[in-house]
Amino acid sequence: MNQYTFEIQKPVVQTKFGQLRGVTYGDVNIFMGIPYARAKRFHMPEEPQAWTGIKNAYTYGPITPQMLPPNPPPYYRGLHMLQKQGEDCQNLNIWAPKTLNGEKKPVFVWMHGGGYFAGNALEEYSFDGFNLAHYGDVIFVSINHRLNILGHLNLADYGEEFSNSVNVGIADLVAALKWIHENIAAFGGDPENVTLCGHSGGGGKVQCMYQLEEAAPYFQRGIVLSGALKGSLEMSDHDSRQIAKSILEELGITRETIEKIYEVPYEELVAAYRKAAPKLREAGVNCNWSPVPNDYFPGFPGTVGFAPGSADKPIIYGSTLGEFANVPLDTDEKMAMTEEEKLRFLRERFGSQADHLIDLFRKAYPTHDILDLAYMDSMVRIPTAATALEHAKNNKDNTYVFLAAYCAPENGWIPLWHGGEVCYIFMNEDKVFVLNEPVYGQKLANIFSTLVLNFTKYGDPNNKYLPKWEPMSAVHHHTMIIDRECICKEGHDEELVTLFDQTSPKISFNFI
Structure with a gap:
């Protein structure tokens, strides 16, 4: 109670x-x-x-x-x-x-x-x-x-x-x-x-x-x-203007009658967008909303x-090892795979670069199951590291980067997915049952909430639950790896992430 x-x-x-x-x-x-x-x-x-x-x-x-x-x-x-x-x-x-x-x-x-x-x-x-x-x-x-x-x-x-x-x-x-x-x-x-x-x-x-x-x-x-x-x-100015033009054409509104836009019900605005979007996408227009x-x-x-x-x-940049992983394996299939079957799966997925990727992954994440390589992310990770490095150019030693590499008991233990760390930050891990693992659920809540609270209060995420967290600089690309055992490493998987990005199946987003 x-x-x-x-x-x-x-x-x-x-x-x-x-x-x-x-x-x-x-x-x-x-x-x-x-x-x-x-x-x-x-x-x-x-x-x-x-x-x-x-x-x-x-x-x-x-x-x-x-x-x-x-x-x-x-x-x-x-x-x-x-x-x-x-x-x-x-x-x-x-x-x-x-x-x-x-x-x-x-x-x-x-x-x-x-x-x-x-x-x-x-x-x-x-x-x-x-x-x-x-x-x-x-x-x-x-x-x-x-x-x-x-x-x-x-x-x-x-x-x-x-x-x-x-x-x-x-x-x-x-x-x-x-x-x-x-x-x-x-x-x-x-x-x-x-x-x-x-x-x-x-x-x-x-x-x-x-x-x-x-x-x-x-x-x-x-x-x-x-x-x-x-x-x-990210929408461009050109694409955003094309979207507006097409929507207004669907609605029969011109520059001279633009005042009508205030009276159009929201549902009709959306319907006009949905009617226009397929043709716009065919023409190469990015239809995802953004500033x-x-x-x-x-x-x-x-x-x-x-x-x-x-x-x-000061700023903290964080991402997860899994993010938007798209791997066609269910729990039973993954748990039943032998080591040889896992290697065969990876070679089929990554082709001629598979063995090199496997070697790089084992070096970067020695405690992880080799199949975790398939669940890796580069789509978020690469721009995260690049933008953090851009911030580090201020030479203030106040750019911090973390990677949540913890594997959760979901789908046969997979690397943490997009948003998986948020419940730990808010100390609400009990509201996400697959992340409320005995012992480690509380441990991760302590780690994530305390790093955020210390940063909120003092501008420094270091705390008693983590080893020394060095800030990123233009020369030293430090990343705090938050896993069952946490460690701060420098450039530990940059070659791996770059090669993974070149060889892995790509994900695209058209939500609406």
């Missing part, structure tokens, strides 16, 4: 825009669905409307409408398919431990994944902020914002008012950070000690904040978890380098 109960006396705080009433669970005050901005469709966010009296913040606010089809890929069947959706989605949630004597606690800001098209602030049960706030003694904030066609439709060709419509999704995040900076002290938080953290698309959003000049005053450091993706997940470089957003740091305003801020 849970040891905590909700208190009858409810906490009330005064914000810049009015009073909020939350709930108290154990020693944590919780406020949900707080409006941090408002916006006209496809326009930049503005401050929220002030209110009189006390606004109840008992329930989660609406999330951005989801473009996912009725039968999305299994890894996107999350809670966001069940929550209330609406275009007034600029809201955030706060878990705030009770404070004594006016102390100000560090602030941890979570930016959710799902690319730039799906997801929300409570995307999975394991993303709840209570445990990290309670045990870690930090203020936990999670953010909802505009996504997909509402956050990244490039209407710049249709009027000056739409000059940045392609980036209003990340502009919402800046508005949220501004709200946090101006109001978090009322919840016991320190506005001058704010750490951003995001996974996958959320990690990309953290990188976007490093690039935006107006975001720079509102945070001190960042954590990018499997978020340094490049290539097919686009323009006068507001200079581009992702892995492509254009880090913007001067935040280039010196």
